[in-house]
Amino acid sequence: MKREMFPGDFLWGVATASYQIEGAYNEDGKGESIWDRFAHAPGKIKDGTTGDVACDHYHRYREDIALLKELGVNAYRFSVSWPRIFPCGKGEVNQKGLDFYDALVDELLKQGIKPLLTLYHWDLPQPLQFHGGWTNTDTVQAFLEYAMLLFKKLGDRVELWATFNEPWCISFLAHELGEHAPGIKDLRTALQVAHNVLVAHGKAVKAFRSENPSGKTGIVLNLYPVHPSSESEQDKEAAILSDCYRNRWFLDPVFKGEYPQELLSVYQKLYGDFAKDYESIQVACEKIDFLGVNYYSREVVSHDPKSILKSKTVKVEAKRTDMGWEIYPQGIQEILVRINREYGPIDLYVTENGAAFKDELKDGEIRDYERIDFLKEHFKNTYYAIQQGVPVKGYFVWSLMDNFEWAHGYSKRFGLFYVDYNDNLKRIPKESARWFKKFLNNEISLE
């Protein structure tokens, strides 16, 4: 199974995100983001690092685009740092911020690489957070102004636009579990955030359509197959509610304009006032051109009477990545086929898939054979979905290079290129980069 067996216009790319690679956290007029503040707070990041410098991509973007060229990809997914454009979140525009993304897009196009731009990959301008962040509908309005400015400035050259990266993380991971910025631990707040982000998504898609009819918009969701640990009714019930929490809480509003009833009724029992939001979620259901699917692993759950979802995650015996996530390649096929069956027809992009492993630099080499095997199996399972008629239009490996892995700092390496943090952030191709390049050049097959 070679690259040529995938559709001719299939996009093969890699993905990154602004806060994770850019650095220059306070340069050229950029404002503070919630991740700048969160990373600087003691104890939030496991290795005590920040994204202040990261991979210094802000200054090295030409070198990094040369790496894309070397790989042979035909697409690149990146995100724009909102506080680099609007240092205060709204109002005054930072021209140097716009100039950076203008130059980035021009260089990508010059190298024959198609950009997929993500408007929001978690780095909210801190001044907006002072006023409640995503719990405040003023932030929805500010997001629309930010999105409209970028549509105007880059819409002539960028065709693929994703509004949000992983609203599940923006809401639940960051506002219920507190593991990500702004580090709040309150379910009601998380639900309000999820709601406002979904509304912002729908409004931005509608505005985009009026401004740029030729472009294509979508949203990027992290999706997981959720399996019951046994065939018992209670475990199957646990899987249904966990699936609503992880997947359908965002899929259903975006494609059906409603929250999944099974879980909505649970939350309405907890928060009676939540009902009033239910009607306005129809705004989220603006027709989109594609869905970005971030796939990393599956979830296995069993009944847990103590939890709101009546479910708890079960750690099954399995091969795992350095993140502790089960390696489950058939899950990418399962999720792509399911989305097509239950929410299609809709063009799908695998906007992120990849793995962290304990990569070691030895004699100038990084022999990451586990990552090669991981990618090979996920490429094959993506192909099996295409063979079943699923309109998968592209695949982006997470990530181009090792970078700031959120609460894990630099301790987790997802890159095809190794970044030597002890040697001037030098980028060194891992074996997986060489393998990917050969695959893209039709030199090797996936068997």
Ligand SMILES: N=[N+]=NCCCCNC(=O)[C@@H]1[C@H]2[C@H](O)[C@@H](O)[C@H](O)[C@@H](CO)[C@@H]12
């Ligand atoms: N409870 N709990 N769960 C944790 C679930 C977190 C899911 N994380 C992701 O999907 C993030 C996505 C992100 O876009 C990228 O910016 C990250 O670097 C990758 C790798 O981590 C993945």
